Amino acid sequence: MVRLSWLLLERVRNFRKLQTTRERLVARNAECLFAGDENIQVYSKLDGVPRLKNQYAIRLAKHGCPNRPFYHIVLAKTYDDRDTEIEQLGTYDPMPNINNEKLCALNFERIKYHIALGAYLTRPIRRLLGLSGFLPLDPTLLIFAENLRRRKAIEQKIKSKESEDSEEKTETEKEVD
């Protein structure tokens, strides 16, 4: 299900812009039919899989020490505490080692079994399984990567401008001298 909002009215009141909108639900993959209109906005979550209260979930359980996290990949129910588990399915170390590697272990046989019986996968698990090639890539990862690249480009531009300004200043100082 996908949630759309339609803009019905736009008015100005005391120099303030107000909008009246209405919402409606639409079948998944049907929002392309409404893509042409400017007044329609799509308010759907990209990961739109529902999460039930009583459901087996594969998620990260945080172990380790302060300032040194270490995650176990774990099967648990959604209402359980973060660190309780029914079965351990792997590990993930977010801190890189001497060779600049992050180690992740996955028991693919048991993960297949639990997915087939309807377990819910949280976002970091979906990212890891997509990166390993077991599942297709998660779109949140691609968006995150693109935003990173844009930020880096902007930072580079700022740095290059600052270096140019400093060069100009030194040149002007020399000329003055």
Added chain:
Amino acid sequence: MTTLLHRFTVAKLLRVACCRSVYSGPEAYPVFSRQDFAEDDGTWEWKKLHNIRQRVVDIQNGINHEGDKKIVDDEARKVHLLPHKIYSKPEEYYPLTDVAKVVYGNKTKDPMPKGIKHKMDPDFIRPEVQDLLKSLTGRDPEIVFAEQTGLYTHMPRVRLLTTEQLNQEIKKMDEKFDEMLEMPPVMLEREEIEETIAFDELLDGYEEGKLIFTDITVDLKPDERCMVVREPTGLLRRAQWDERDRALGVYYPKCGRSLHKDPVFENPQVAFKNQFHKNILERILVEFVPDSKEFIHYTQMVYDEIDKESQYDLLRSTRFFGGLAFYLAKHKSIDGLLKNILENKSSLPDAADLVKLFCLINNESNTARNLKDLNNCDDFRIVQVYVQNDATMKKILELSLQTFQQIPQSAQNF
């Protein structure tokens, strides 16, 4: 009467006979001595079985006695008491039902890409070469079964044995000799793995380091385990041999192996001064796989050092001598070893075995052409042909050969 009595009843009777009184009368109980039962083969149960087995054999051969029918009926009744299938392993008693395997698919067995296999050196496998290497190493029990520091040793035991038992013990020790002198394999260097699975350009720069994924399914051999690397450029590829060994060391460690390299293998001068060549070779065997670059490089380093200093006695009658001899024969530098055999050990057949090894591995050399019939020549002739054709230290070897020259018969009679 005497044959039907049980052993325990004999003890009872003896006790009773000792406390026999005047009032019991003469011969109330018969007195038996141990000599009366000397002919007894055992208990009556065993006798019955022995009888039945004999009877069965007679029936198979066609001889009939009284009461055959009863024996046959008894044996036939025993058959249906046996299970209809005789299980050899306890796993067959309790078959585990793996639902995932049956319903949802099989295990994640990932065969090695592009048919990478572990190849042995074809010259090393030949049985003729193996026999020669075994005869060259020698079998000195004082060195093979010497005390090893750190291992628990039992106190010595003294036992009285018959000749048959002695021969059995000697056979056991021969088997143990073969175990201790089992040569580590000489293999060709393994090829690097270069296989890309996918390339996602949109992931460029999402992280600053690599991600290594390993498969932790149970009951997989290290060759079948899938290991995959995702690089920060977005490239998905299979892990190379270094990364594979490191990941296996993290999740499936072996006793004696460490994750970081020991600087002994880079700077072994102090170890060589103190004659720790054998210890270094044992260390290499434990830490590295015989396929790998490091194993081959470091063993060849040790062999070169031994060849330079002519310290062949350090490895004699150990499991590493075969590798030494094979390496030297392959690279055509036997002269140091030959000199050691002729002078220090002074045995011609061992020198001839070395030259035979050289000919088997290097078929196109001059010695091999001249010595086509190795069995017909003398040992002296074989070594002489080698010294004339393919030796670098010609004069030194000729001098050492002169000691083995046979005196002509005319001079012997003097």
